[in-house]
Amino acid sequence: MKLLEMRGxxxxxxxxxxxxxxxxxxxxxxxxxxxxxxxxxxxxxxxVLTGVHPRDGGTIWFDGQNYDTMTIRESExxxxxxxxxxxxxxxxxxxxxxxxxxHEYTTKFGALDKKRMKQEAADLFRQLGVEIxxxxxxxxxxxxxxxxxxIAKALFFQAKxxxxxxxxxxxxxxxxxxxxxxxxxxxxxxxxxxxxSHKMPEIFDLADRYTVFRNGTYIADGxxxxxxxxxxxxxxVGHSANAGELYQQREVGETVLKLTGLTGEGFxxxxxxxKKGQIxxxxxxxxxxxxxxxxGIFGTTPVHSGSVEAFGxxxxxxxxxxxxxxxxxxxxxxxKENSVVPDMNLLENMYLAEHTLSxxxxxxxxxxxxxxxxxxxKLLNIKAQTSADGITSLSGGNQQKxxxxxxxxxxAEILLLDNPTQGIDVGAKEEIYALIxxxxxxxxxxxxxxxxIPEIQKVADYCAVFYEGTIVKILSHSEINEKTVMLYSTGSxxxxxxxxx
Amino acid sequence: MNALKxxxxxxxxxxxxxYSFIFVLIAIFIVxxxxxxxxxxxxVMNIFRHSAVIGILALGMGMICLTGEIDLSxxxxxxxxxxxxxxxxxxxxxxxxxxxxxxxxxAAFGIVNGLLVGxxxxxxxIVTLATMLIYRSIAQYLCQHLPKNLIGGGSSVYKMDxxxxxxxxxxxxxxxxxxxxxxxxxxxxxxxxxxxxISTSTKFGKKVYAIGSNQKAAAMAGINVSLIKMVVFVIAxxxxxxxAFLWIAMNASADPATTGNSYEMYAxxxxxxGGISMSGGKGKCLGILFGAMSYTIIDxxxxxxxxxxLINDAIKGVILIVVILIQxxxxxxxxxxxx
Numbered sequence: 001m002k003l004l005e006m007r008g009x010x011x012x013x014x015x016x017x018x019x020x021x022x023x024x025x026x027x028x029x030x031x032x033x034x035x036x037x038x039x040x041x042x043x044x045x046x047x048v049l050t051g052v053h054p055r056d057g058g059t060i061w062f063d064g065q066n067y068d069t070m071t072i073r074e075s076e077x078x079x080x081x082x083x084x085x086x087x088x089x090x091x092x093x094x095x096x097x098x099x100x101x102x103h104e105y106t107t108k109f110g111a112l113d114k115k116r117m118k119q120e121a122a123d124l125f126r127q128l129g130v131e132i133x134x135x136x137x138x139x140x141x142x143x144x145x146x147x148x149x150x151i152a153k154a155l156f157f158q159a160k161x162x163x164x165x166x167x168x169x170x171x172x173x174x175x176x177x178x179x180x181x182x183x184x185x186x187x188x189x190x191x192x193x194x195x196x197s198h199k200m201p202e203i204f205d206l207a208d209r210y211t212v213f214r215n216g217t218y219i220a221d222g223x224x225x226x227x228x229x230x231x232x233x234x235x236x237v238g239h240s241a242n243a244g245e246l247y248q249q250r251e252v253g254e255t256v257l258k259l260t261g262l263t264g265e266g267f268x269x270x271x272x273x274x275k276k277g278q279i280x281x282x283x284x285x286x287x288x289x290x291x292x293x294x295x296g297i298f299g300t301t302p303v304h305s306g307s308v309e310a311f312g313x314x315x316x317x318x319x320x321x322x323x324x325x326x327x328x329x330x331x332x333x334x335x336k337e338n339s340v341v342p343d344m345n346l347l348e349n350m351y352l353a354e355h356t357l358s359x360x361x362x363x364x365x366x367x368x369x370x371x372x373x374x375x376x377x378k379l380l381n382i383k384a385q386t387s388a389d390g391i392t393s394l395s396g397g398n399q400q401k402x403x404x405x406x407x408x409x410x411x412a413e414i415l416l417l418d419n420p421t422q423g424i425d426v427g428a429k430e431e432i433y434a435l436i437x438x439x440x441x442x443x444x445x446x447x448x449x450x451x452x453i454p455e456i457q458k459v460a461d462y463c464a465v466f467y468e469g470t471i472v473k474i475l476s477h478s479e480i481n482e483k484t485v486m487l488y489s490t491g492s493x494x495x496x497x498x499x500x501x
Numbered sequence: 502m503n504a505l506k507x508x509x510x511x512x513x514x515x516x517x518x519x520y521s522f523i524f525v526l527i528a529i530f531i532v533x534x535x536x537x538x539x540x541x542x543x544x545v546m547n548i549f550r551h552s553a554v555i556g557i558l559a560l561g562m563g564m565i566c567l568t569g570e571i572d573l574s575x576x577x578x579x580x581x582x583x584x585x586x587x588x589x590x591x592x593x594x595x596x597x598x599x600x601x602x603x604x605x606x607x608a609a610f611g612i613v614n615g616l617l618v619g620x621x622x623x624x625x626x627i628v629t630l631a632t633m634l635i636y637r638s639i640a641q642y643l644c645q646h647l648p649k650n651l652i653g654g655g656s657s658v659y660k661m662d663x664x665x666x667x668x669x670x671x672x673x674x675x676x677x678x679x680x681x682x683x684x685x686x687x688x689x690x691x692x693x694x695x696x697x698x699i700s701t702s703t704k705f706g707k708k709v710y711a712i713g714s715n716q717k718a719a720a721m722a723g724i725n726v727s728l729i730k731m732v733v734f735v736i737a738x739x740x741x742x743x744x745a746f747l748w749i750a751m752n753a754s755a756d757p758a759t760t761g762n763s764y765e766m767y768a769x770x771x772x773x774x775g776g777i778s779m780s781g782g783k784g785k786c787l788g789i790l791f792g793a794m795s796y797t798i799i800d801x802x803x804x805x806x807x808x809x810x811l812i813n814d815a816i817k818g819v820i821l822i823v824v825i826l827i828q829x830x831x832x833x834x835x836x837x838x839x840x
Contacts, residue, residue, distance in 0.1 A: 300721065320720065320721070320723050321725065324723045332721050337715075337717055337718070339721065339722075340715060340718060341711045341714045341715045342715060342782075343710065343714035343782040344707075344710065344711065344714060344782075348710075348711075351707075352722045352724070355704040355707065355708070356722065356724055356725070357723070362704060363702060363704075364703060364704055364707070410723075
């Protein structure tokens with residue numbers, strides 16, 4: 001029996017269609033895997049279902065009834081609960097307070113009936129087999145307990161359909177088993193789940209049926225039992241063409257960057273050798289450790305053991321400044337937060353990093369700095385009128401070029417580019433790729449971390465695929481394609497562990 | 502017609518938004534010129550003299566505010582440095598040694614604030630609130646418990662010993678004039694020039710702005726945020742030392758209970774009136790001079806009008822609110838009703 005039926009759902013943001021008539025059907029008491037790459041439209045559809053975004057077209061049937069409009073309140077009343085990836089809990093409140101927030105029980109004098117709330121919370125946890133003290137502060141819970149608390153909270157208010165958005169990203173294997181055990185029990189009782197995950201083993205372990213989206217369109221659905229991870233990956237990726245036309249083979253020099261057993265926050269046991277002039281793509285699912293590795297090399301996140309060698313010399317850990325002295329530069333992800341100094345102009349934004357290396361020369365020689373800016377402006381094709389323009393007046397792509405100039409200006413030889421095309425339009429992306437290849441040709445050594453595999457296909461000589469904090473496979477340029485990368489980054493092809501360039 | 506008018510308007514509003522402190526000073530000065538019965542040159546020059554100590558404290562406060570922090574302890578710090586400087590002068594009789602010690606003591610007190618805020622990363626408001634209490638309390642305690650001859654024989658104030666040979670020189674320095682301009686005023690102007698230079702044309706200055714504008718991005722660009730913050734607090738401390746030195750040169754004494762009282766607030770007000778953003782990253786050090794002088798002129802207007810000086814702070818507070826209101830609400834109103 002159908003619990004939810006969404007048909008022909010359409011949604012655009014600012015004229016850009018994100019959902020192009022997609023459909024999704026969920027049966028009562030099943031785990032339904034919703035699959036697709038980043039940006040395929042999964043989250044948007046879930047936001048339409050829960051009433052966060054009004055839909056532009058299509059129909060929603062829930063429990064045999066048609067709903068013309070859906071609001072957050074309505075979806076809550078129907079028993080649809082969205083367990084977000086970033087947990088929506090209040091750390092400074094207690095467990096039971098989180099469950100009952102805005103639904104508190106009161107005594108007849110208007111005071112909170114804490115005893116009853118704690119009692120009912122404890123009863124629920126016992127039913128679920130969850131070991132959480134209702135009186136504990138949420139801040140003191142483990143991440144897995146928080147995840148379970150979110151689910152418990154939804155169940156307390158008789159949720160019929162739970163949307164789980166990558167619920168296992170921060171859990172270890174034992175915790176995942178426990179969670180899945182609970183989900184199976186609930187499933188038997190008739191609760192339905194929409195399960196969003198990128199990890200194939202999990203999907204094949206837990207889900208009954210699946211639906212695949214690609215670029216905002218419905219691609220396929222079916223029973224998990226009738227398919228394989230390879231087939232699903234192919235459905236998700238599709239047949240993307242015209243990659244790699246910019247790429248050409250280059251001469252490479254000797255090893256300039258050597259990582260030995262590097263272990264730190266979010267990554268472990270990384271061995272990697274990179275030669276002068278090489279471009280290495282790092283990829284993996286969100287949180288798989290590729291971005292963390294870059295931050296570890298650059299000294300922004302803690303490194304616990306292992307070593308980084310640049311040009312034959314050890315790079316001291318945990319210091320940005322020392323990494324810069326070793327001719328390493330990092331173009332950080334999340335440009336607005338980590339790169340943009342909003343109150344400064346282009347020139348100032350450019351010279352800032354270099355000035356930390358030449359701090360003893362106190363005075364700023366404006367003429368010289370101006371000259372350098374013009375050189376980089378020409379080299380990188382930065383579209384700006386003058387160097388006195390504010391950084392925020394530029395488009396994302398041009399801002400990013402200013403920050404590339406910031407790092408080239410430090411005379412860095414090893415460039416770590418963390419998601420360099422984030423929030424940049426397509427044309428500017430192509431320019432950045434060409435630029436990366438050009439820089440490598442001039443002898444810069446480049447590591448580029450991105451979740452978008454076509455990007456890696458365009459520029460990388462080798463691609464290191466991350467899964468759960470470590471490199472599981474290194475692919476040469478000709479081996480890089482979305483299907484293979486997806487296979488390894490979802491943990492499907494892990495039997496043959498290799499770690500060589 | 503409209504197309505021609507537009508850029509002109511923009512240029513004017515740009516000057517207003519960047520140099521509003523000049524207009525504020527001019528407006529207040531005009532009121533002063535009208536209210537005071539006879540406006541004299543020396544009267545005008547007196548504005549510099551009376552702005553000197555606050556202005557110098559405010560320069561340090563300005564640097565701290567540019568990083569997005571705050572220092573509530575400068576007033577108390579000035580009381581203790583001034584008091585101890587008097588003691589040192591009474592012991593040594595040397596003006597130079599007194600100056601050096603004043604600057605060093607200021608630096609030392611600044612390091613305490615800087616370590617706790619910059620390195621330990623405690624909130625500046627809390628740290629400097631605590632040191633504000635500590636510094637003044639110690640200043641008052643020592644005044645009661647030091648040998649009487651060291652504090653110049655007084656009971657509740659630190660007094661410079663008028664028997665010392667260089668006493669008159671020292672006092673003349675604090676109250677003298679060069680080409681009709683008060684010496685202390687000249688020092689204020691020189692310090693302002695120095696800090697305008699530091700903030701606009703040095704690598705250190707740009708780092709201060711960068712930290713206030715986006716601390717995370719500044720750190721990611723390799724800037725040692727802890728160190729720069731620490732240095733900024735030390736600079737503010739040294740300037741407090743200089744302010745304390747000028748204070749005793751002008752007054753020949755320091756009262757630990759009243760010297761520098763509320764000066765942290767006047768310094769912050771001067772900084773804000775000078776156009777520096779309290780959240781950091783924006784504003785000009787030049788504005789601080791104008792901010793400090795604007796407040797001094799308000800004092801003079803009240804004297805000229807023979808008003809009760811107790812109303813002083815009320816007027817200063819209102820002016821601060823009005824100026825900031827124009828800055829904050831102006832653009833919003835323009836957006837709503839504009840064109």
